[in-house]
Amino acid sequence: MNVFSPLxxxxxxxxxxxxxxxxxxxxxxxxxxxxxxxxxxxLFQPYRDIFKLLHKDVVLAENASWIFRFTxxxxxxxxxxxxxxxxxxxxxxxxxxxxxxxALVALFTIARFFTALAGLDIGTAFGxxxxxxxxxxASMSEPAMLMAIFTVSLVSQSTSISHMVNVIxxxxxxxxxxxxxALLAFILIALAETGRIPVDNPATHxxxxxxxxxMILEYSGRHLALIEWAGMMKLFLFTTLGIALFFPWGIAxxxxxxxxxxxxxxxxxxxxFAGIGLVLIETGLAKMRLFRIQEFLGSAFLFATLGxxxxxxxE
Amino acid sequence: MSISxxxxxxxxxxxxxxxxxxxxxxxxxQRLLINISSxxxxxxxxxxxxxxxxxxxxxxxxxxxxxxxxxxxxxxxxLDPLSGFFFTVIGLLGFFVSIYSIGxxxxxxxxxxxxxxxxxxxxxxxxxxxxxxxxxxxFFLISWEIMAAASYFLVMFEDEKAENRKxxxxxxxxxxxxxxxxxxxxxxxxxxxxxxxNFGGYTFDAMRQTEFPIKWATAxxxxxxxxxxxKAGVFPLHVWLPEAHPxxxxxxxxxxxxxxxxxAIYGIVRVTFDIIKDFPWWWGVIVLIFGLLxxxxxxxxxxxxxxxxxxxxxxxxxxxxxxxxxxGLAMTFTSFHLPVLAALAITAGLYHTLNHAxxxxxxxxxxxxxxxxxxxxxMEEMGGLIHKMxxxxxxxxxxxxxxxxxPPFNGFVSEWLTFQAFLLSPSLPSPILKLIFPLxxxxxxxxxxxxxxxxxxxxxxxxxxxxxxxxxxxxxASWSMRIxxxxxxxxxxxxxxxxxxxxxWMDIIPEKLVGGSLxxxxxxxxxxxxxxxxHSRASYSAPLVFLIILVVVLLIYIFLHTRKTAIHRxxxxxxxxxxxxxxxxxxxxxxxxxxxxxxxxxxMIKETVRIEASTGTPGHNIFPKSIHYRLRVRDRMWGWIxxxxxxxxxxxxxxxxxxxxxxxxxxxxxxxxxxxxxxxxL
Numbered sequence: 001m002n003v004f005s006p007l008x009x010x011x012x013x014x015x016x017x018x019x020x021x022x023x024x025x026x027x028x029x030x031x032x033x034x035x036x037x038x039x040x041x042x043l044f045q046p047y048r049d050i051f052k053l054l055h056k057d058v059v060l061a062e063n064a065s066w067i068f069r070f071t072x073x074x075x076x077x078x079x080x081x082x083x084x085x086x087x088x089x090x091x092x093x094x095x096x097x098x099x100x101x102x103a104l105v106a107l108f109t110i111a112r113f114f115t116a117l118a119g120l121d122i123g124t125a126f127g128x129x130x131x132x133x134x135x136x137x138a139s140m141s142e143p144a145m146l147m148a149i150f151t152v153s154l155v156s157q158s159t160s161i162s163h164m165v166n167v168i169x170x171x172x173x174x175x176x177x178x179x180x181x182a183l184l185a186f187i188l189i190a191l192a193e194t195g196r197i198p199v200d201n202p203a204t205h206x207x208x209x210x211x212x213x214x215m216i217l218e219y220s221g222r223h224l225a226l227i228e229w230a231g232m233m234k235l236f237l238f239t240t241l242g243i244a245l246f247f248p249w250g251i252a253x254x255x256x257x258x259x260x261x262x263x264x265x266x267x268x269x270x271x272x273f274a275g276i277g278l279v280l281i282e283t284g285l286a287k288m289r290l291f292r293i294q295e296f297l298g299s300a301f302l303f304a305t306l307g308x309x310x311x312x313x314x315e
Numbered sequence: 316m317s318i319s320x321x322x323x324x325x326x327x328x329x330x331x332x333x334x335x336x337x338x339x340x341x342x343x344x345q346r347l348l349i350n351i352s353s354x355x356x357x358x359x360x361x362x363x364x365x366x367x368x369x370x371x372x373x374x375x376x377x378x379x380x381x382x383x384x385x386x387x388x389x390x391x392x393x394l395d396p397l398s399g400f401f402f403t404v405i406g407l408l409g410f411f412v413s414i415y416s417i418g419x420x421x422x423x424x425x426x427x428x429x430x431x432x433x434x435x436x437x438x439x440x441x442x443x444x445x446x447x448x449x450x451x452x453x454f455f456l457i458s459w460e461i462m463a464a465a466s467y468f469l470v471m472f473e474d475e476k477a478e479n480r481k482x483x484x485x486x487x488x489x490x491x492x493x494x495x496x497x498x499x500x501x502x503x504x505x506x507x508x509x510x511x512x513n514f515g516g517y518t519f520d521a522m523r524q525t526e527f528p529i530k531w532a533t534a535x536x537x538x539x540x541x542x543x544x545x546k547a548g549v550f551p552l553h554v555w556l557p558e559a560h561p562x563x564x565x566x567x568x569x570x571x572x573x574x575x576x577x578x579a580i581y582g583i584v585r586v587t588f589d590i591i592k593d594f595p596w597w598w599g600v601i602v603l604i605f606g607l608l609x610x611x612x613x614x615x616x617x618x619x620x621x622x623x624x625x626x627x628x629x630x631x632x633x634x635x636x637x638x639x640x641x642x643g644l645a646m647t648f649t650s651f652h653l654p655v656l657a658a659l660a661i662t663a664g665l666y667h668t669l670n671h672a673x674x675x676x677x678x679x680x681x682x683x684x685x686x687x688x689x690x691x692x693x694m695e696e697m698g699g700l701i702h703k704m705x706x707x708x709x710x711x712x713x714x715x716x717x718x719x720x721x722p723p724f725n726g727f728v729s730e731w732l733t734f735q736a737f738l739l740s741p742s743l744p745s746p747i748l749k750l751i752f753p754l755x756x757x758x759x760x761x762x763x764x765x766x767x768x769x770x771x772x773x774x775x776x777x778x779x780x781x782x783x784x785x786x787x788x789x790x791x792a793s794w795s796m797r798i799x800x801x802x803x804x805x806x807x808x809x810x811x812x813x814x815x816x817x818x819x820w821m822d823i824i825p826e827k828l829v830g831g832s833l834x835x836x837x838x839x840x841x842x843x844x845x846x847x848x849x850h851s852r853a854s855y856s857a858p859l860v861f862l863i864i865l866v867v868v869l870l871i872y873i874f875l876h877t878r879k880t881a882i883h884r885x886x887x888x889x890x891x892x893x894x895x896x897x898x899x900x901x902x903x904x905x906x907x908x909x910x911x912x913x914x915x916x917x918x919m920i921k922e923t924v925r926i927e928a929s930t931g932t933p934g935h936n937i938f939p940k941s942i943h944y945r946l947r948v949r950d951r952m953w954g955w956i957x958x959x960x961x962x963x964x965x966x967x968x969x970x971x972x973x974x975x976x977x978x979x980x981x982x983x984x985x986x987x988x989x990x991x992x993x994x995x996x997l
Contacts, residue, residue, distance in 0.1 A: 054875070057881050057882070057883060058881070058882045058883065059882075059883050059884075059885045060882055060883065060884050060885070061884075061885065061886070061887050061888075062884055062885065062886055062887065063699060063702065063780075063781055063887075065701045065702060065779065066701075067701065067712075067779065073868045073871055073872055074864070074868055076867070076868075076871055077863075077864045077867035077868040080863075080867050081860065081864055081867065084863075095859070095863075097844065097850070097854040097856065098854075098855070098856045098859045098860060098863070099722070099855055099856070099860055100853045100854060100855060102731055102734050102853075103722055103727075103731065103855050103860070106720065106721055106722050106727055107722065107860075109719075109721055109764075109767060110716075110721045110722070112767075113716070113719060113721060113767055113770075113771060116771045116775070117771060117774060117779060119775075120771070120775030120776070120779045120780055120901065120906075121701075121779040121780065122780070122887060123698065123699070123779070123780030123781040123887070123897070123900045124887055124889075124895065124899075125895075125899055125900065125901055126888075127901070128775075128780075128900060128901020128905065128906060129901060131771060131901070132901060132905065132906045132907075132908070132909060135767070135768040135771050135772075136768065136909040136910055136913070138764060138767070138768070139761070139764040139765045139767075139768045139910070140761075140764070140913075142760060142761075142763070142764040143757050143758075143760035143761040143764055146734075146756070146757065146760040147753070147756075147757050147760070150738060150753050150756060150757075153738060154738075154741060157852070158851055158853060159734075159735070159738060159852070159853040160850075160851060160852065160854060163851050163852075217888070218887075221882075222875050226871065290909070291909070291912060291913070294913050301757070304757075305757075308750075308753050309750065312746070312749055312750050
């Protein structure tokens with residue numbers, strides 16, 4: 001039993017990431033609708049969207065090259081890989097050692113690198129504009145993200161994610177100012193990385209405000225389904241990464257499979273509140289002008305730096 | 316005499332030195348000359364690689380004295396694991412580039428004979444190997460000058476163009492300022508080794524056995540660092556790179572950027588870790604600061620370029636910076652007697668040296684193939700080349716992924732190791748360093764992210780979209796060029812997927828230099844997991860990352876392609892307007908515009924817009940006849956450092972020029988006064 005339990009947890013998590021991510025996206029949309037006084041399409045609308053797109057024909061631009069066709073598959077593949085690295089339900093994850101926190105950031109960079117190339121591939125101004133903006137935002141959010149992760153890794157003396165989570169979940173509970181700053185930085189970065197308001201608007205198709213949507217404007221059919229699905233998984237993964245790093249209590253310890261139902265239940269509760277929190281931010285703020293994003297991400301970087309300073313000075 | 320690594324290494328050098336002798340025999344058969352000389356050069360490079368790999372493998376040190384040179388000053392040669400490692404780096408890229416050259420050099424045949432290129436190409440290779448194998452200051456400097464002079468003539472190859480002459484002149488000038496500093500540094504160390512009475516101290520062995528007083532050691536180190544920085548292109552001595560690299564033939568640019576800069580890295584490592592050995596912590600911090608400066612400034616300037624080879628040249632500045640970060644960290648850790656951490660940092664630096672040689676070589680070869688095919692260097696006039704040159708595009712993409720530090724390719728491994736070294740800084744005793752080092756790590760992260768942006772631009776504007784150029788005759792690179800690039804790309808992937816093998820191979824170098832080594836074989840699957848310190852500290856498994864991504868991508872592809880849905884091709888979405896043309900695509904300049912705006916204070920930007928109003932309706936600029944837009948981004952260092960120095964030297968030249976009256980009586984008076992002064996003084 002004990003030999004199989006990590007593998008079982010991994011399969012469970014794999015399925016959870018694949019199939020719970022659209023539900024979480026649906027939950028966020030639902031709450032957003034309620035907050036804005038609209039009627040929602042329900043929790044399962046993202047599944048219906050993906051299903052519909054998978055069954056549609058693909059229309060490719062005339063001069064799209066293999067990069068354009070390959071990108072959706074690669075984006076999906078790297079996101080799935082990230083999904084089996086981040087400890088969501090249990091710390092004892094066999095593949096967690098495959099990549100540490102730095103490699104995890106790099107995995108998301110691969111996906112973004114190729115999406116940006118796909119945006120340039122078709123040769124329209126929209127695609128190029130999206131790529132340029134996305135890469136600009138990324139060049140500032142990635143260092144800030146690494147700084148936030150470094151702060152947590154100083155506390156836990158490791159960059160291995162499951163080890164970081166283990167130290168925070170099962171170590172002595174101390175209120176650490178460094179972690180509070182890191183959390184603040186992480187929230188700002190997660191908003192930028194997953195393309196939410198105030199950095200980007202996932203629901204817009206207005207050329208002045210598009211970032212991510214501009215890059216994938218030419219996608220259709222199953223390619224679009226994969227990209228949308230990967231985007232939902234990314235939102236789910238960033239939320240669960242934040243939960244795992246900063247609020248891991250309740251996550252199952254190594255070899256403790258009986259604790260799993262409790263872990264699932266606690267995760268569902270945390271996701272419930274995380275979704276509401278995200279919607280509160282999104283409805284409370286307006287989208288920023290493109291050239292104010294560097295101030296936004298600069299403050300994220302500053303928070304992460306403050307976390308680092310407070311670690312050395314106070315702890 | 317049995318075969319030893321040293322025999323192989325010296326025969327490789329002798330072969331390179333003798334290839335120029337073939338040139339007079341084949342003056343009339345240029346094609347044959349190119350084939351033969353490139354093949355021999357490839358074989359000699361392989362010999363050098365064998366020698367290098369073998370030396371590092373055995374961990375052996377061989378030294379010989381050759382009775383050449385001035386009387387009483389024989390040449391000392393030595394092949395130890397550190398030189399073996401650099402032999403491997405230079406030989407490996409030399410091998411790939413030599414194969415590439417078979418096809419590439421033939422492209423010049425329609426304009427000019429290539430004799431000069433072949434002569435200096437081989438002298439250049441020989442010079443680099445001689446620098447690495449030298450074990451005394453005298454032979455080292457001779458080799459250094461052979462390397463510099465040969466590369467000067469290579470940059471000057473197409474000397475009818477003014478920009479080639481300018482680039483080559485700036486290069487040789489900076490190289491010689493550096494060479495003077497290196498000469499002075501060796502002078503300081505040699506005089507301390509034996510005093511001024513005899514010349515015995517000029518060997519590196521004599522210097523190794525000397526304990527330098529800290530004051531003089533610092534002087535020697537600073538001079539050596541200045542000298543080697545000039546060669547490596549460390550900010551702010553980097554200005555020659557973007558001038559010389561773009562104008563040199565591309566196979567030469569690949570070698571100059573990929574491996575010639577590394578001889579300077581070799582020099583820094585040799586002087587600090589091997590010769591001086593004992594140094595204070597702030598030397599490491601100096602190296603680290605200049606490394607960070609080069610990395611960040613290099614990548615920011617690279618983003619502003621639209622000349623493909625100039626962009627790559629600025630990226631060499633960036634990557635030399637990353638290598639120096641590793642070396643600077645290693646120096647700091649060594650001075651605090653933390654050998655294992657120092658081993659990690661120096662492994663990161665050296666591994667990046669090897670990686671940069673591979674991917675930068677690949678990128679320059681790819682850029683050469685593009686230039687060869689399109690005959691333009693400005694990427695704003697390219698686009699859509701992925702359809703016309705599918706091989707070159709795919710190979711250039713591999714180079715772009717590697718240099719952008721994306722797993723599972725090689726650039727990621729060395730940057731990951733550098734980050735791990737940074738994160739171990741809490742074990743330093745100094746509180747200020749503890750605080751500063753993670754901030755420095757953030758700068759490295761910024762560099763990596765900007766590099767990825769820059770290569771999206773480089774690849775996207777050059778190879779993707781639609782062709783913006785005027786002529787349509789673009790052809791794919793020839794087979795030998797493709798094979799050279801394929802081999803380099805495969806080695807990029809290998810170094811990225813199997814880093815544990817390479818690191819356990821080169822583990823002997825940190826052991827000899829800093830007295831610590833990495834235990835890469837932690838855990839059950841030694842070759843699978845890269846765990847630099849311990850399993851709970853950090854781990855990265857490149858083979859698994861590669862495998863999982865591959866399997867997932869293949870599975871979804873197979874799963875989705877068995878369905879009935881079809882793929883149609885349709886025209887571009889043009890927002891309902893009549894026709895969109897290729898000039899409406901995003902250009903490199905527009906791609907980099909947000910970065911230009913955010914980091915604008917770093918550059919010297921001159922932007923002018925001139926609107927030509929349509930005739931007949933004066934004052935109506937709403938529908939102008941034409942708009943002229945001009946953007947110039949210049950290096951601030953020109954205005955801050957180089958122009959004042961150049962002006963000052965002209966001023967001094969003018970003032971001293973007044974001494975030359977042109978009349979013999981005045982000169983006689985000068986001699987008379989000099990003699991009187993000497994007589995009074997002595």
